[in-house]
Amino acid sequence: MAKTNPGRFFEDYKLGDVIDHAVPRTVAEGERALYHALYPARHALYSSDEFAGACGLEGSPIDDLIAFHVVFGKTVPDISLNAVANLGYAEGRWLKPVYPGDTLRSQSEVIGLKQNSNGKSGVVWVRTRGFNQMDEPVMEYVRWVMVRKGDLDAPAPETVIPELKGVLEVGDLSIPEGLSFEEYDFTLAGEPHRWGDYEVGEKIDHVDGVTVEEAEHMLATRLWQNTAKVHFDATFRPDGQRLIYGGHVISMARALSFNGLANAQMIVGLNGGAHANPCFSGDTIRAWSEVLDKADTDAPGVGAVRLRLVAVKHGAPEFALKGEDGKYLPEVMLDLDYWVLMPK
C-alpha cells in the first residue's frame, strides 16, 4: 500500500536499464533571475541577450550549470535516494544551449555495476542525458554512486566497470552552432585577458568569499527539484546539520571564478569532479583555479581551456589540495575538472 517512493536499492539496478526520470521542467527568465540572486554569477554571455547575440547565439542561454542542476535533480529519486556516496563524474558534455522556454527531461542508462566485497552495498554507474522539448540532447554525463542493498540476500550482479575517458579531448566537445568570439567585447565582459594570456600550470586565486546560509542553499536545491532529505531536514542527521547540495558549491565556486576568469564563458565539458568534503551553513566558500590544458577549436575566435576549479572553506587558499597522505585537505570541498570556451 506504500505509495511513497522508497528509492531503488543496489539489487534493483540491471545493466542496460533505461530509466526515464519524472517531472519535466520548463525553465525561463525566473530561473535565470534566481540564479543571479543565489550566486555571484556575472559571465556576460549568460547575463545579456545582446552580448550573447553578438557571439552568434539567438539570445542569452540559461546558465550551463542550471541545465546541469535541472537534469541532475530529476535523477535523485531514482539514482541517489539510497546512495551512501556520490563517487564521481566523467564524460560530461553540454551539447546544446538551453534557452528560456525550453522544457527539460532526464533519462539514465545503467552502464556499470559492482557489488562491494562487504555484500551490503554496490557501485552503480549511470550515463544521464537531458533532453529538450524537441527531444534533442542538451547535456550528458556519467555519474557513479554507492548504493545500499535493500535485500542483503539478493545475488551480486556480474561486475561490469565501464571504460570512461579520464579527460575529454577537444574533439569530443560540442561547440554551439553559430558561436563566434570574433566580435567579442572584452570591456563589457569585464576582463582583458584572453585565451592566449593563460598558461598551462597557471593558478588563479579568485579572492572573493561568500558565507553561505541555510535559506539560500535550500532555495537553490529545491529550484532544481532535488529532494534529497539530507539537504532540507535538520532532524535527519544526528548532528542536526543540513548537508549542502554539492552542486550548490559547484555553482558558487564557478561564479566566484569570474574574478580572474570572466572570459571563461561557456562550460562544454566535465572531465571529473570530487565533492572532497561536505559544506555546511556558515562556511565561507572561496575558490581557486588551475589551467590544466589549452586547445584550439574550429569556431571563429573560440579557444578551449581545461580548468581545475577548487572550492575551499575559510582562510585564504594557498592552492593546497591534498595532504601527504594523498587525501584531500579538510578545507577542500570541491575539485572539478572541466572545459570552457574562451575568446582568442
Next chain:
Amino acid sequence: MAKTNPGRFFEDYKLGDVIDHAVPRTVAEGERALYHALYPARHALYSSDEFAGACGLEGSPIDDLIAFHVVFGKTVPDISLNAVANLGYAEGRWLKPVYPGDTLRSQSEVIGLKQNSNGKSGVVWVRTRGFNQMDEPVMEYVRWVMVRKGDLDAPAPETVIPELKGVLEVGDLSIPEGLSFEEYDFTLAGEPHRWGDYEVGEKIDHVDGVTVEEAEHMLATRLWQNTAKVHFDATFRPDGQRLIYGGHVISMARALSFNGLANAQMIVGLNGGAHANPCFSGDTIRAWSEVLDKADTDAPGVGAVRLRLVAVKHGAPEFALKGEDGKYLPEVMLDLDYWVLMPK
C-alpha cells in the same frame, strides 16, 4: 491626517458590503520559479508546458496555490489587519487556470456578522473572489475571521451566520475547459498510482520533512503581497518570534504530498481548513494525507479525490490529529480538506 491604513474594525463591516482590494498583480514566470525555489513543488502539470499541453491546457498554469495566495494576500489590509484569529475556510473553488501574464485582483463581500458576547470583537464572514484581466473569476472562497472592535460602544449588528456547505459536491467543482487525462504520462508524472488505486480511508505518510527558515517564509509571504506585521517584524510579538503565514504551511505540505500523491494534479475545491497551531522558524514540517472521498467527473480520464492534508511539526507523523479532549494535538499545524483532479 493619518494617511496610513489602520485596518478595519468589527464595526466597520456591514452586511452586503463589497470591498475592492488594492494592488492588482501580474503573475508570470518569475512567480513560478520562486514557487519552485520556496517549496519542493514537483507536480508535472505545473512544471512543464509540454506536460500541461498533453493534458489539453494551453500551457503550464501558475500553481493553484499561487493563485490562492495572491488573491488572499490582497484581502489582508482590508479583512485581517486587526484580526485576532483566522477561523475557517469554506466553499473554495478554483474556477479557471491562471497563466503567466495574467493580472489578478480581488474582491470580497461581507456575507455574515456576529458580535461576540464579550462585546470586544466579532466574527466577519467574507466571500472573496479573484478575477483575471478579462474580469473572469479565477477562484473564490469564504473565510471567517475574528476582528477586534475599534469603538467598544459601537452597536452590535444583527447576527447573520451564512449557510455554508461543509463539503463541496463534485458537481460544484469547476473542471478546466479542455482538460483530459487520456494521454496522461504516469512515468513523467513520477507516480504509477492512479485514481482507482486510492481507497477512501487510506492514509499516506509523505515521509519527507523541511526545516523552515525566517528568510524563506518572509520571501514567500511578501511575494503574495501579504503585509501582516506579525510575519515580518520580530519586535511585534512579546516572544520575539515571527509567526509564519499559514499559507506557507499549506504550500509546504501540499508540495511534500507529491511523494505519494504525485498524480493529485489540480486543486479544484477547498472544503475547509484549520491552522491548528502556529509554525515558527526552526520547525520541521512533515505531512500526511487521508483519502476522504472519490468521485467521477465528465472530463475524459479525470477523476476527483477529496483529501485531508495534515501538516505536523517534528517527529514522524502517526496520523494522529486530535487528543481525547477533541482539540488538535500541539504538533498539528494544518488540517486542510480539499478536492483534487487525478487521472483515472
Next chain:
Amino acid sequence: MAKTNPGRFFEDYKLGDVIDHAVPRTVAEGERALYHALYPARHALYSSDEFAGACGLEGSPIDDLIAFHVVFGKTVPDISLNAVANLGYAEGRWLKPVYPGDTLRSQSEVIGLKQNSNGKSGVVWVRTRGFNQMDEPVMEYVRWVMVRKGDLDAPAPETVIPELKGVLEVGDLSIPEGLSFEEYDFTLAGEPHRWGDYEVGEKIDHVDGVTVEEAEHMLATRLWQNTAKVHFDATFRPDGQRLIYGGHVISMARALSFNGLANAQMIVGLNGGAHANPCFSGDTIRAWSEVLDKADTDAPGVGAVRLRLVAVKHGAPEFALKGEDGKYLPEVMLDLDYWVLMPK
C-alpha cells in the same frame, strides 16, 4: 600575472575619464518577481500591466529602484572596490522606464577629484549613466566616494569639485512619454490620498517594520551583481558581521512607505542621500517620510512631490533625525531626498 581585479585606487582616476562598466544585464519578469519577494513592494504601477497601461504606459515597468540597483551594481568593481566611504548622491534622474526584456549597461565619467590632506586617500566624483539596448539613457546620477591611494607617492591631482544642484527643479525631471493619471484608479492603488492632500512639512510614519536576515540581503545584492566583499564574506570584517548594502535599505524603506504613500508611484529624481549608519542582519527596519516640496507638471493629472525618506532601526520612529551635535542619530540608517510622481 594577477588576473583578478584589484579595483582602482585614487591615483588611477583622471578627470574626464569615461569608464565603461562590465557585464550588461537583461532584466525581465524574474527580477520583478524577486523584487516582490525581497521587499514589501506594492505600488500598483509596478505590480500590474493593466494598471500601468491605464496610466498610458506600454506595460508595468521594472521598478525604478531595480534600474538604479542594476546600474549602480555594475559600477562597484570600477568605482567603489577600494572605497572607504560612500559620501553622497546628487542629480539623480530616471530618464526612461525600463521594461522586461531590456538590457542595461553602465558608464561613468570622472567629474571631480580632491586628494585628502592626509595624502592617503581622496574623493572621486563620478556621473554614472545607465543605457538600454537602444543606447538610450534610462537613468543617471552623481555619486562621490572616498577612495584609498594605492601608491602614497603618487602626485595629488588638481582639485576639481563639481558644481552640483542641491535639489533638482521640477523642470529637470523627465516624465515618461504618454504618462497620464487622468484615469487613475485610487481604489486599486490602495490609497485615497492624492497630490492635493499632502502638505509641505507633513510627516508620515509608515508603521510597519521588517526584521532583516542575512540570506535576504545577500540574495538582493547579488541580484544586482554588486560584488563588494563586505556584504557577503562574514570573515571580512573583524566583528564577523556582514554589512548590508545601502541600496537594500533604500528599497526596504521605499516599499514600507507604501503605507501612507501608495500613490507616490514613480521615482523620477534623487536629490541626495546619506547612508547615515550601517544596517546589519537582525535589525528591524522602519521608515518615515516628510513632504519637502510639491510641484505641478505638464503631464495630464500628474503632480510631483519631493519627499524625504528616512529608514530607522528599532523602536517607533518619532521623526527624529539628528542629535544636538548635528550628527545623525545612531538609529537612523538612511536619509533620502527624492522626487516622485503622484496623481492629482
